[in-house]
Structures are given as structure tokens and as C-alpha cells.
Amino acid sequence: MPDTARTMPLVRRLRWRRLFGTRAVSVLIYVLVMWLIVRAALQGAAAMGYNWQWYRIPDYVLERTDAGFQPGELLVGLGATLLLSASAFALALTMGLVVALLRLSDLVIGRATARVFLEIVRNVPLLVLLYVFYYVMGPIFGLNRYLASILCLGVYHAALVSEIIRAGINSVARGQWEAATSIGMTRTQIYRFVILPQSVRFMLPPLTGEAVNMIKSSAIVSVIAVAELTTAGRNIISDTYLSFEIWFTVAALYLAVTLCLSMLVARLEDRFVLGS
Amino acid sequence: MTDLTPIIQMTDVSRIFGDFRALDRVSLSVLPGERVVVCGPSGSGKSTLIRCLNRLESHDSGTIIVDGIELGEDTRDIRAVRQEVGMVFQQFNLFPHLTVLENLTLGPIRVRRMSRSAAEELARNYLDRVHIPEQADKFPAQLSGGQQQRVAIARSLCMEPRIMLFDEPTSALDPEMINEVLDVMVELAGTGMTMICVTHEMGFARKVAHKMVFMEAGRIAEIAPPEAFFSNPSSARARLFLDQILEH
Ligand SMILES: Nc1ncnc2c1ncn2[C@@H]1O[C@H](COP(=O)(O)OP(=O)(O)OP(=O)(O)O)[C@@H](O)[C@H]1O
Ligand SMILES: [Mg+2]
Numbered sequence: 195m196p197d198t199a200r201t202m203p204l205v206r207r208l209r210w211r212r213l214f215g216t217r218a219v220s221v222l223i224y225v226l227v228m229w230l231i232v233r234a235a236l237q238g239a240a241a242m243g244y245n246w247q248w249y250r251i252p253d254y255v256l257e258r259t260d261a262g263f264q265p266g267e268l269l270v271g272l273g274a275t276l277l278l279s280a281s282a283f284a285l286a287l288t289m290g291l292v293v294a295l296l297r298l299s300d301l302v303i304g305r306a307t308a309r310v311f312l313e314i315v316r317n318v319p320l321l322v323l324l325y326v327f328y329y330v331m332g333p334i335f336g337l338n339r340y341l342a343s344i345l346c347l348g349v350y351h352a353a354l355v356s357e358i359i360r361a362g363i364n365s366v367a368r369g370q371w372e373a374a375t376s377i378g379m380t381r382t383q384i385y386r387f388v389i390l391p392q393s394v395r396f397m398l399p400p401l402t403g404e405a406v407n408m409i410k411s412s413a414i415v416s417v418i419a420v421a422e423l424t425t426a427g428r429n430i431i432s433d434t435y436l437s438f439e440i441w442f443t444v445a446a447l448y449l450a451v452t453l454c455l456s457m458l459v460a461r462l463e464d465r466f467v468l469g470s
Numbered sequence: 471m472t473d474l475t476p477i478i479q480m481t482d483v484s485r486i487f488g489d490f491r492a493l494d495r496v497s498l499s500v501l502p503g504e505r506v507v508v509c510g511p512s513g514s515g516k517s518t519l520i521r522c523l524n525r526l527e528s529h530d531s532g533t534i535i536v537d538g539i540e541l542g543e544d545t546r547d548i549r550a551v552r553q554e555v556g557m558v559f560q561q562f563n564l565f566p567h568l569t570v571l572e573n574l575t576l577g578p579i580r581v582r583r584m585s586r587s588a589a590e591e592l593a594r595n596y597l598d599r600v601h602i603p604e605q606a607d608k609f610p611a612q613l614s615g616g617q618q619q620r621v622a623i624a625r626s627l628c629m630e631p632r633i634m635l636f637d638e639p640t641s642a643l644d645p646e647m648i649n650e651v652l653d654v655m656v657e658l659a660g661t662g663m664t665m666i667c668v669t670h671e672m673g674f675a676r677k678v679a680h681k682m683v684f685m686e687a688g689r690i691a692e693i694a695p696p697e698a699f700f701s702n703p704s705s706a707r708a709r710l711f712l713d714q715i716l717e718h
Pocket of ligand 2: 516517518637638
């Protein structure tokens with residue numbers, strides 16, 4: 195194939211590319227591929243004799259009781275996931291900022307501490323880190339599984355967040371430092387009033403990506419049975435054996451949340467660009 | 471200029487980058503109210519010289535005393551000096567995320583600990599002085615280069631410094647905007663401000679300078695009053711330099 199593509203006259207190749215580039219053709223290809231995948235999955239499930247029971251799923255999302263609608267197990271789990279991720283992300287932001295500032299500081303000890311922290315976090319698998327926090331630090335410092343999870347996720351993501359913040363700070367023009375320095379501001383004041391407000395614009399897109407990653411990696415705490423979305427899914431399946439429907443639903447819920455988050459931040463970014 | 475103790479005293483100051491001497495045993499004293507224009511070829515150390523005066527650049531040897539304070543490692547001393555020394559940069563360096571008014575009040579509020587209302591009054595006062603009172607609520611990007619540089623001058627003046635440093639304040643400007651900035655600087659000279667200006671605007675130098683400093687390869691090659699400097703520079707290098715920039 196690549197050979198024929200290479201020997202094909204340029205004009206014809208361009209024509210092909212233009213054809214595949216049109217929106218209608220793209221949508222067509224997309225629908226075709228999705229249809230093939232879904233059909234294969236359904237056929238596979240049918241071959242296994244899987245008994246689809248989608249009608250039972252809505253109750254796990256929104257439960258209908260005499261008192262009206264109530265959040266079902268999955269929705270409660272989703273709430274717990276969001277709370278967990280938000281707390282861990284707040285921690286990651288704080289720690290990431292501290293680590294970034296240490297790395298940019300003049301203090302040799304500060305820079306060394308930051309480097310050691312980054313090397314450790316980068317080179318230990320998240321799952322092992324979770325076990326360390328839960329089975330080792332837990333008993334020592336009296337952390338329950340919820341706190342251990344927040345700390346573990348916070349520390350793990352602080353490493354990447356600190357890199358994002360550092361890059362954001364470095365992308366502010368050197369002259370800004372000089373101007374702020376020359377009016378007698380302290381380092382802290384310069385960061386707070388001049389550098390950080392300007393670097394938010396650079397940091398927002400990668401930080402969103404990191405927040406999405408946080409929500410996704412928070413699923414791992416289900417291995418220490420923290421009650422969140424993935425754990426809720428597992429529990430329901432062990433009671434009902436609805437594994438296909440539940441995992442599809444759980445995946446869709448994660449997807450919905452992370453897509454909403456990305457869209458929200460895209461809005462926010464627009465505002466930032468307009469403001470500056 | 472009745473007070474004859476210098477407000478700036480540099481003695482044998484050197485600044486070395488790697489094995490390159492950007493400043494080579496430079497000595498210079500400036501009296502209160504004195505206006506010094508520094509010129510010289512590119513790379514001769516003019517920026518380094520004035521950046522040492524508010525320690526944007528540290529010197530490796532020699533002593534610098536500004537307003538009675540010797541510049542050294544002590545960060546308090548350094549900040550005390552910076553509050554007395556304003557600086558205007560070639561690239562303006564306004565804070566793009568703040569309005570003009572906020573650019574001007576940031577220093578007074580955070581460094582001088584003024585109330586917001588007092589700082590705003592001060593800022594509007596200085597915006598008047600640089601002739602752009604109507605631009606207070608705009609962002610820097612909405613202003614022309616000349617206007618931005620005047621805002622930068624006003625921002626420095628809001629700290630009520632005793633000394634103003636200018637590093638090629640008109641070099642980044644379109645020709646038609648140079649004069650509006652120079653006019654503001656001439657007016658500032660009229661108030662008796664101590665000024666050190668790195669500039670190649672020789673008309674401005676003739677008008678306001680008490681003293682011309684010509685630099686060459688990290689050294690001060692000549693210090694002379696402007697009349698003598700322009701009519702009869704003593705060093706051959708200065709003569710060549712003047713010929714080149716006065717040619718057109
Ligand atoms: N941070 C630095 N690191 C290394 N070399 C430097 C640094 N700053 C300045 N220099 C060098 O020192 C010399 C003097 O620089 P300086 O900026 O003071 O010159 P200048 O007279 O202001 O020149 P110009 O007219 O181009 O602005 C130059 O050769 C420059 O390359
Ligand atoms: Mg220079």
C-alpha cells in the first residue's frame with residue numbers, strides 16, 4: 195500500500211486526501227467503524243448467551259421510590275468519586291505549587307528536596323504508592339482508607355502539576371520579573387501579583403488534562419474498597435451479575451464527567467483570552 | 471546642586487560573565503539632581519552599568535553606594551535602594567494583566583503600603599504628568615508604544631523615587647512616538663530629578679545632560695560636559711561613535 199501511495203501521482207493523492215478530509219466522509223467512516231465494533235460486541239455477547247437486562251440499570255442511577263427520585267448506588271458512587279478527586283486535586287495543586295517554587299528557588303536544599311520528591315513519585319507505580327499509603331502510613335499515622343486515598347492521589351498528581359506550574363511560570367517574560375523587582379516588590383509579592391496571574395493562562399489547559407487524569411486514576415482506590423464509582427459498580431455486579439451493563443454505564447459516567455469538565459474549562463479559557 | 475555628597479558612588483566596579491568583563495573597574499559619581507547620559511557602542515556595558523545601580527545585576531567587585539546604602543547581599547538594603555531608584559526599560563515591561571491604573575498602584579499599595587484610594591489619587595496625578603489621564607482603565611495592549619512607555623515612566627514615578635534610570639527608553643518605539651516620550655523626560659528633568667539615561671538621542675542629551683558618559687568595552691572611556699563632548703570629544707573612539715550616530 196505505501197508503495198502505491200508513493201508512486202501515485204501527486205494530484206491524485208491530493209484528491210484522495212481532500213475526499214477523506216470532508217466532514218461527510220469522516221462522519222461516514224466514524225459511523226461505520228462504530229457500527230462494526232458494536233455489532234461485534236453484541237454478536238460476541240449473543241454467542242456467550244449473555245442476557246442483556248438494560249431495563250434494570252436506571253434504578254442504579256436514579257432510584258424511584260415512593261418519596262420521589264433518589265440517587266441510586268452509581269450516582270452516590272459518582273458523587274464520592276468527585277469529592278475524592280476534588281480533595282485530592284486541591285492537595286495536588288497546593289503541593290505542586292510548593293514543589294514548583296522550591297525548584298525555582300535559590301535554596302540548594304529546597305531544590306534538592308523537590309528533585310527527590312519528583313524522582314520518587316515518578317518512579318513508583320500508583321498502585322504501589324496506594325499500598326504504601328494505606329498499609330504502611332495508614333497504621334503509623336492513623337489514616338483511614340479515605341484519607342490514605344486522598345493523600346496518595348494528591349501526592350502522585352502533585353508531581354505532574356508541579357511541572358505544569360513550573361513551565362507556566364517560566365513562560366512569563368523575563369522583563370516582568372525585572373519590572374516588578376525594580377519597584378521593590380519581594381519575591382513572594384512578585385509571584386502572587388505579577389507572575390502567577392499571568393501564567394494561569396498557560397497552565398489552564400494542561401491542568402484540565404491533569405484533573406481529568408485525576409478523576410480517572412481515582413478509580414484505583416477501589417482496590418482498598420473506598421466507596422466510589424468503581425467500587426459501587428463492583429458491588430452491584432457481585433450482587434446481580436449485570437457486568438456488561440454496569441461497566442458500560444460506569445464508563446459512560448466517567449466519560450460524561452470528564453467531557454463536562456473539559457468543556458467548562460474551554461469556556462473559562464475563552465474568558466481569560468478576552469480579559470488579557 | 472548645592473548638596474555635594476554624591477547620591478550615587480561607584481568605585482572600581484567590575485562585572486564578569488564567565489571570562490568576559492562586561493564592566494571593567496568602572497568608577498562614577500552622580501550628585502543629587504544631576505542628569506547623566508550614557509552612550510557607547512552596542513555591548514559596551516551600558517545596560518549592565520545602570521542595572522547594577524538597582525541590583526538587577528550584581529557586581530563582582532568594587533563598591534556601589536546609592537543614597538547612603540551600600541549594595542551587597544543584604545536583601546533589605548537592596549529593596550530599600552530599589553524603592554529610591556525607578557527604572558524604565560526599552561521594552562516597557564508593563565504588567566499586561568493589569569489596567570494602567572493597577573500597573574501604577576501596585577507598587578504604592580504593596581511596597582509602600584498605601585491605601586488604595588491614596589494610591590489611585592497618586593497614580594492619576596502621575597498619569598496627568600505624562601499626559602494620558604484618559605487611559606487609566608485600559609489595558610497596556612490597548613495603548614500605542616509611546617503611551618505604554620509613558621505609563622511605564624509614570625509607574626516608576628509613583629514610587630516617588632529620588633533617582634530615575636532609563637535604559638534606551640525610545641529604542642523600541644516607532645519614530646513618530648519618540649518625541650512624546652522624550653518630552654516627558656525633559657519635563658521630568660525640569661523637576662530636578664536625578665536621572666541616568668542610556669540613550670542615543672543626542673538632541674535630548676544636549677538639552678538635559680549635565681554630564682556625558684561614553685562607554686567602550688566595559689570601561690568608561692570619557693566623562694565630559696555635553697558641550698565639550700559633542701564639540702571636541704577627547705577619545706578617538708568617541709569621535710568615531712559620534713560621527714556614526716550623528717551622520718543622518
Ligand atoms: N547575563 C549575561 N550573561 C552573559 N553575558 C552578558 C549578560 N548580560 C550582558 N552580557 C554581555 O555583556 C556585554 C555588555 O552588555 P550590555 O547589555 O551591558 O551592553 P549594552 O552596552 O547595553 O549594549 P546594547 O547597546 O546592545 O544594549 C555584552 O557583550 C553582553 O553580551
Ligand atoms: Mg543595553
